[in-house]
Amino acid sequence: MVQTHKIKIHNRQTGEFHTLEVPEDRYILHTSENHGIELPFSCRNGACTACAVRVLSGEIYQPEAVGLSPDLRRQGYALLCVSYARSDLEVETQDEDEVYELQFGQYFARGRVRAGLPLDED
Numbered sequence: 001m002v003q004t005h006k007i008k009i010h011n012r013q014t015g016e017f018h019t020l021e022v023p024e025d026r027y028i029l030h031t032s033e034n035h036g037i038e039l040p041f042s043c044r045n046g047a048c049t050a051c052a053v054r055v056l057s058g059e060i061y062q063p064e065a066v067g068l069s070p071d072l073r074r075q076g077y078a079l080l081c082v083s084y085a086r087s088d089l090e091v092e093t094q095d096e097d098e099v100y101e102l103q104f105g106q107y108f109a110r111g112r113v114r115a116g117l118p119l120d121e122d
């Protein structure tokens, strides 16, 4: 039987708090939608960062989050469209474009973007 985890989501844009059970083998965004919870998203495949959240507590697994730098993952950001829960979790939605700005703002400012992607320093 697949284990489930309790996820608390604070949607800072709408001021709503949601709590739901998410099976370990399901994307958190997808399961939230199945519960009628509306959260920001766009590409749904880990590339655009529209669905980014700050992980306040708990453990998340996001091997397909190609749009998120290792640095920002370490800082506790996650992309809900490609994230699995590995424990009970508490997350909150980012400010609009927060992660995009953190990843790309500095590179555009310094002119370090090559072929549309920042150079990965890891």
Ligand code: FES
Binding pocket: 040, 041, 042, 043, 044, 045, 046, 047, 048, 049, 050, 051, 052, 067, 079, 080, 081, 082
């Ligand atoms: S919706 Fe684009 S990264 Fe999640």
